[in-house]
Amino acid sequence: MNTRRIPFPHSTMMQMMRTSSFVPALLLALLVGCATPASDAPAAGASSSALADSAQAGLVVMTSPHSVDSTVARLERALRAAGPISIMARVDHAANAERVDRSLRPTQLLIFGNPALGTPLMQGRPTTAIDLPQKMLVWADSTGQVRLAYNDPQYLADRHNIAGRDDELQKISGALRTLAEQATASAPTP
Numbered sequence: 001m002n003t004r005r006i007p008f009p010h011s012t013m014m015q016m017m018r019t020s021s022f023v024p025a026l027l028l029a030l031l032v033g034c035a036t037p038a039s040d041a042p043a044a045g046a047s048s049s050a051l052a053d054s055a056q057a058g059l060v061v062m063t064s065p066h067s068v069d070s071t072v073a074r075l076e077r078a079l080r081a082a083g084p085i086s087i088m089a090r091v092d093h094a095a096n097a098e099r100v101d102r103s104l105r106p107t108q109l110l111i112f113g114n115p116a117l118g119t120p121l122m123q124g125r126p127t128t129a130i131d132l133p134q135k136m137l138v139w140a141d142s143t144g145q146v147r148l149a150y151n152d153p154q155y156l157a158d159r160h161n162i163a164g165r166d167d168e169l170q171k172i173s174g175a176l177r178t179l180a181e182q183a184t185a186s187a188p189t190p
Contacts, residue, residue, distance in 0.1 A: 058155035060176070064138070064146040064184040068106035071138045071146055075183035079112055082179065087112045088133055106146075107139040117172055125160040134176065136183070148184055150176050 064071040072090065079085050089111040097104035113133030121128045136150045153173045157165070 058152055058159070059149045060152050060180070061147055061149045062180050062184045064148055065186050066146060066184070068108055068138050068140055068146055071148060071183050072108045072110055074185075075110055075136060075138070075148070075179060078179050078182035079110075082175065084116060085112055085114045086133075105140045105142070107137070110136050110138070112136075114175075117168055120168060121160075121162060121165060124165065125162050128156065128160045128162065131156050131159070134172075136176075136180065138183075148180055150180060 066074065076087060076090075079087055087110065089109075091109040091111070093107040093109065094104045111133050112135075118128075118132045118134075122132060131151060134150065136148055138146065138148045140146050153169045153176065156162070157169055162169070
């Protein structure tokens with residue numbers, strides 16, 4: 001099959017990129033506009049097995065008794081107390097949506113990492129860098145239930161064909177689970 005490339009004038013692209021709202025609007029359209037209208041809450045009467053189904057898709061999902069802001073603040077405190085972990089960014093998707101006159105339920109993403117653990121994975125499989133640093137997403141679903149999700153390290157290992165790094169993957173998995181539990185626990189964080 002022949003593929004034909006259609007040239008896109010460089011000057012047109014540069015003019016579009018100079019428009020201050022082009023890049024943020026494009027990113028937001030990709031992130032928000034691709035969402036499906038289906039409910040993200042488990043069906044009525046569904047048990048925690050609905051959340052287990054998400055884990056099979058590569059996500060570990062937990063519920064939180066706290067607001068999105070409070071859950072993210074608790075997560076930030078847990079990360080700072082955990083040691084050599086850097087918080088790279090906190091993305092407030094709802095605030096970004098509001099800037100372009102769109103609405104989105106409270107949704108925040110925290111990006112963080114420990115280069116001592118992530119670097120060896122990327123050295124062995126450079127594609128791992130697409131999924132690192134680690135991320136935790138906190139959002140309110142359509143029923144108002146706050147949820148926290150993160151990528152299952154075993155899913156990432158399978159996705160990137162990572163072999164021989166079981167110790168690092170176990171350490172990452174345990175750390176992520178502990179952080180998520182601290183962020184979503186009913187008891188106050190220390």
